[in-house]
Amino acid sequence: MNLDFETIRALSSPTRIRILSQSLKSEATTTQLSREIDKSKSTVSSHLETLVNSGLLEKDEEDGRKRVVYRPTKKAEAIVQGKQRKVRFSVASSTVSTLIGVALFFPARTVQEQERSGPGIMMNEAVEKEASEVVYSEPLLLASLVFFSIAVSALLYGLVLRKLPERDS
Incomplete structure (x- = not known):
């Protein structure tokens, strides 16, 4: 697997690595992740956006759900x-x-x-x-x-x- 610049940049932050690690255990919302890693929702949200843009996480925005759930992609699992x-x-x-x-x-x-x-x-x-x-x-x-x-x-x-x-x- 080849890692592009966006993926390397996303993995360069210890906070994003912790978020990715938590999301690999189970899908999670921004609120759950902020509690688990002890960071503010805005910080976690910013890091989640970077992880989504790099292709390591995907948003699950179903119509019936009130909350957005993040789950790892095949790329994240392969890494x-x-x-x-x-x-x-x-x-x-x-x-x-x-x-x-x-x-x-x-x-x-x-x-x-x-x-x-x-x-x-x-x-x-x-x-x-x-x-x-x-x-x-x-x-x-x-x-x-x-x-x-x-x-x-x-x-x-x-x-x-x-x-x-x-x-x-």
Whole structure:
């Protein structure tokens, strides 16, 4: 889905994001939204007009109703579902990265512990074996730190995305 300038402008306000978030839960009137987000009716009305003009909300003005009800459009639902997919991917990738990092970390730790607790230098062959293990362990530690860093970054990204609609202005 391509986002046009009006949509980006509409989503640039934390208040409009809160209004959109509330309207995604259930259709609402201006009065209901003003109570739920603790803003004046005129402020909410202005933000609703921007959201309608951007195509994120639609007005439902039936003849039998006294009040105008706002509901999200398919465009708004697609944007929110895309955000949820990003959060799920972020959490999944952080889990996989953590498991890879841990899997690489423990063999490297075992190699280093063997190096420290070895019986000493008895034979030239034993020295060569230990030297190759030491060289092998450092890249594993580095790789485990890289995967762990990726995991932490992805988890933080997912948490930030999850909290975005709840930001207050």
